[in-house]
Amino acid sequence: MSLYPWQGELWRQLTEARARLPHALLLHGPAGIGKRELALELARWLLCQTPSAAGACGECPSCQWFEQGGHPDFRLIEPAAESEPAEEGKKGGRRISVEQVREVVEFLTLTSHQGGWRAVVLQPAESLGMAAANALLKTLEEPPPKTIFLLVSHQPRRLLPTILSRCRKLAVAGPEQAAAAAWLRDQAVVEPESLLAEAGGAPLLALDHAEPERLARRERFLAGLARPEREDLSALAGEYQQRVGEAWGWLIRWLCDVLLCRATGQVRYFIDHAEAIRQAARGADDTRLWAAYRQILSDGRWLQHPLNGQLLLESWLIRYAELGAELGTRR
Numbered sequence: 001m002s003l004y005p006w007q008g009e010l011w012r013q014l015t016e017a018r019a020r021l022p023h024a025l026l027l028h029g030p031a032g033i034g035k036r037e038l039a040l041e042l043a044r045w046l047l048c049q050t051p052s053a054a055g056a057c058g059e060c061p062s063c064q065w066f067e068q069g070g071h072p073d074f075r076l077i078e079p080a081a082e083s084e085p086a087e088e089g090k091k092g093g094r095r096i097s098v099e100q101v102r103e104v105v106e107f108l109t110l111t112s113h114q115g116g117w118r119a120v121v122l123q124p125a126e127s128l129g130m131a132a133a134n135a136l137l138k139t140l141e142e143p144p145p146k147t148i149f150l151l152v153s154h155q156p157r158r159l160l161p162t163i164l165s166r167c168r169k170l171a172v173a174g175p176e177q178a179a180a181a182a183w184l185r186d187q188a189v190v191e192p193e194s195l196l197a198e199a200g201g202a203p204l205l206a207l208d209h210a211e212p213e214r215l216a217r218r219e220r221f222l223a224g225l226a227r228p229e230r231e232d233l234s235a236l237a238g239e240y241q242q243r244v245g246e247a248w249g250w251l252i253r254w255l256c257d258v259l260l261c262r263a264t265g266q267v268r269y270f271i272d273h274a275e276a277i278r279q280a281a282r283g284a285d286d287t288r289l290w291a292a293y294r295q296i297l298s299d300g301r302w303l304q305h306p307l308n309g310q311l312l313l314e315s316w317l318i319r320y321a322e323l324g325a326e327l328g329t330r331r
């Protein structure tokens with residue numbers, strides 16, 4: 001485990017403030033920039049028996065426990081994994097349970113194993129439901145001495161005010177685009193710029209997106225959006241029925257790009273498909289385009305429900321293809 005190159009300055013500030021760290025720190029910023037890793041590294045460093053300013057030693061028993069995932073003075077609370085991969089747009093589908101919170105509250109009533117710090121990393125904090133948040137409040141407000149809560153949030157506006165008010169907030173930023181692209185190249189990503197654009201500049205998200213099978217799915221789906229009149233839309237929806245959230249994310253970004261292109265001539269997300277976006281934007285009807293975009297965006301709420309994903313996706317694709325006459329894609 002280690003920090004990402006763009007986290008050095010923030011790390012320095014945190015380690016210099018060791019004696020003044022609050023008992024609850026909320027690390028917030030966009031998804032995919034390494035906030036979770038930063039929180040874990042901070043916890044490891046606080047628990048380390050021989051820490052330096054650079055970080056945890058990596059050698060002591062505490063660091064080894066941490067490495068093996070079984071440190072007795074540490075808890076990581078995340079929503080329980082589901083069998084299906086977490087999908088974009090599938091917000092609120094995975095929750096931290098009340099039982100998970102109660103276990104941590106109970107853990108903090110015991111004395112620390114090492115007699116030193118105890119740390120709890122909770123992420124993402126927006127996956128705390130009302131009941132789980134309420135179970136946490138008292139402990140979050142007055143934790144035992146030498147206890148630190150590290151909450152991680154991609155969407156702090158979705159946190160309950162009662163949670164927010166008990167944390168000191170720390171904004172975490174990602175790297176500049178050039179640095180992010182250079183880092184991705186070091187990870188053997190061949191054309192990082194287009195993946196970074198699609199990921200809104202978040203390097204870890206872009207790295208996930210560089211996975212070859214996903215790249216192939218993306219190209220296949222975007223080819224369908226570029227030429228909907230040549231597609232069997234029902235079959236296309238069938239191919240993506242297990243990954244409706246992913247397809248929804250592409251369709252929404254594609255429509256964003258078409259709208260943006262009409263307004264400014266620019267493309268934000270699919271810079272490697274700029275020509276197809278321009279083609280789609282030519283002659284489109286803004287009113288119908290906006291209406292379709294809003295409808296499909298709002299339909300994203302269904303992604304967390306166990307509906308028939310194929311039918312849902314097919315209805316979006318038909319809606320999109322019907323824009324075709326205006327989009328100019330049917331010529």
Ligand SMILES: [Zn+2]
Pocket residue numbers: 047048049050051056057058059060061062063
């Ligand atoms: Zn150590």
